[in-house]
Amino acid sequence: MTCASDTNDRLPPRPAAGGDVLAQDVKFLKGVGPARAAVLRDEAGVATFGDLLYFYPYKYIDRSVVYTVSQLQEDMPYVQLRGHILDFATEGEGRKKRLKAVFTDGTGYVELVWFAGIKYVEKTLKVNQTYLLLGKPTSFNGRFSFPHPELEVVKEGESQDRGLQSTYHLTDRMKRSGFTSKTIRELVARVFDVVKDRMAETLPPYFLAKHRLVSLPAALRQIHFPQSATVLPEAQRRLKFEELFYLQLDILRYAKDRELSRAGFLFPRVGMAFMRFYKEKLPFELTGAQKRVIKEIRKDMVSGHQMNRLLQGDVGSGKTMVAFMACLIAIDNGFQACIMAPTEILAEQHLKTVQGWLDGLDVEAALLTGNVTGARRKRVLDDLASGKIKLLVGTHALIEPTVSFLNLGLAVIDEQHRFGVRQRARLWAKNTIAPHVLVMTATPIPRTLAMTVYGDLDVSVIDELPPGRKPVKTLHYYAENHARLYDGIRHEIKAGRQVYFVFPLIEENEKSDLKNLELGYEHLLKVFPEFHIGKIHGRMKPAEKEQAMREFAANHTNILVSTTVIEVGVNVPNASVMVIEDANRFGLAQLHQLRGRVGRGAEQSYCILVTKRQLSENTRRRMAVMVETNDGFEIAEEDMRLRGPGDIEGTQQSGLPFELKIANIVKDSPLLAEAREAARELINNDPYEKLPQNDVVWTQLRRLKKQIANFSAIS
Ligand code: ADP
Ligand code: MG
Secondary structure, eight states: OHHHHHHHHHSOOTTOSSSOGGGSBGGGSTTTHHHHHHHHHHHHOOOBHHHHHTSOOSEEEEOSOOBOGGGOOTTOOSEEEEEEEEEEEEESOGGGOEEEEEEEOSSOEEEEEESSOHHHHHHHOOTTOEEEEEEOOEEETTEEEEESOEEEEOOTTOOOOOOEEEEOOOOHHHHHTTOOHHHHHHHHHHHHHHHTTOOOOSSOHHHHHHTTOOOHHHHHHHHHSOSOTTTHHHHHHHHHHHHHHHHHHHHHHHHHHHHHHOBOOOOOOOOHHHHHIIIIIOSSOOOHHHHHHHHHHHHHHTSSBOOEEEEEEOTTSOHHHHHHHHHHHHHHTTOEEEEEOSSHHHHHHHHHHHHHHHTTSOOOEEEESTTOOHHHHHHHHHHHHHTOOOEEEESGGGGSTTOOOSSEEEEEEESGGGSOHHHHHHHHTTSSSOOEEEEEESSOOOHHHHHHHTTTSEEEEEOOOOTTOOOOEEEEEEGGGHHHHHHHHHHHHHTTOEEEEEOSOSSOOTTSOOOOHHHHHHHHHHHOTTSOEEEEOTTSOHHHHHHHHHHHHTTSOSEEEEOGGGOSSOOOTTEEEEEETTGGGSOHHHHHHHHTTSSOSSSOOEEEEEEOSOOOHHHHHHHHHHHHOOOHHHHHHHHHHHHOGGGSTTTTTTOOSSOOSSOOTTTTHHHHHHHHHHHHHHHHHOTTSOOGGGHHHHHHHHHHHHHHHHHHHHO
């Protein structure tokens, strides 16, 4: 312990101000110089000696095995050969110039090729010298060729076992400036030579012991120069844990600050409306998950702090009922509530639903959308200001400045991803104290990501569907099997059911072979002359859309041809088939949303994904996932795996407070949970950031935040 704090005194952690070694400009490192330093800085974000240590390898090559030329096969990863160069030759002129060499180990010949850095290669490599070669073989005309191999002199009798060797991401510009993984390794080694292990810990000793983490110098050394495959994971764990820990610490600290500072209305009363509804009017038994979430919301409402809760629940899981009951609590306590939906159709549907539930309860609900105009609008606004309207349902028209409530206590936002954070904030101005906010989403954000990105929101999950639902059966059809598909559909419609047909485009596009909505519609009219077919798309006027939707809801049309405008929320329980044409055009989240439009009634429902036969690996995987599972969370996790976390709908802007260099919030989710616990515990034990043993932690956190601030100031 004394030893570690001792080190702290002598050498503050990376990249501290002042003249310590790690903070030195990388151009002063032997073998770098100003020109290459600029490349390192621009391309890899490496500006100092210390940054170089944090420029982590992205993979390791097992160099314990040496192959022979005769053993080479197509599609091999990086391999090692031991042999010598017989001959050099240059080909081409100017930019096309390349250097080739013939390499042999006695079992056969391969070709080595360099397109850049030719002078350097010619100067350093010699014929008849024994080299250990490392490279990725590519096969061309039956001969193997190694573009830009790494060559290393081996002496007679010297061991060839290089263990695991780190490989770094190099941009083209870095390569052109002569950087290879080998040079990076050499530079890193040089930094270690200078600083030895005199670098400060970024985590306190007690913390390292408690979470079984290796020291920072050891971890950094092993990450670049792993002694064996067994110690490497320990180094990785330490560095990942540290990243995730500081990430969580920052988020949780912010959440705590907010919790302490943001007062919220108290809704202590369980009143008439809630009780009467619960005892007499509830149309069905609540699921266990619904009950649990209502309890969680109630707890927030008596905490004295503003609720900021994200409610995640798969399509059809019954979020509306939860929202409605939360509204009743607010209303029972003398406040108004509002429910905001992303579309007019959905807002209207919500109003209809809640008005049905409110029947006989003496609670006035009203609609406010862009469609509500003139005298009608004025009356709504007046009744809202006077407090006559207790529950307002609408679209984003609700957050316009002209809309003022007497006493808004709860705002429910349905389908969160259509509302930005900034729009959410506008709700807070609707009362002297910010109203409680419940955000609902059926696009489940994977738990791991929600934890990280929405650390400031509390998350509730409805992970149970109402009983009696038959899971939707999902089938993947190739386009040539349309006839069989149409037969099935005819059968369903004759049995009284309805069908959605979704097309990804609404206009004819000559360049693509996509069947668009118009063509599809025309085609279906011919295929099903005996049925009524409606259509709905984004270019139609709102009134036309509504009309089409209403006709479908009333079962006047048997088939609804549509674009993704039906994606969100619409409820037609009698619809039992969802056909998605050119399903490859859709992402997983969208496919799952679309599928959620069926399976809402008692009948067995189907989702048919139609694609051509020729599919990319990724698309094939997406279709397989849809066929395999109905679980929105599983799909969200898979989506994130296929697309990467930065891409998840609605989260792009939120981003992470710090860049993750080694940890991955999907792959490392167990570690993330552990780091989050550690952060929570530390904050609870040291809420005022006073304990001396945590000095290191708070200093490091401030340093990280400052780096980010500096960075955003630059870019
Ligand atoms: P979502 O979570 O997708 O918004 P909804 O709130 O629209 O789901 O609910 C889907 C359907 O399930 C609605 O018709 C709703 O009335 C019904 N429902 C909700 N909760 C239950 C329950 N506990 N038991 C039976 N049906 C329920
Ligand atoms: Mg809903």
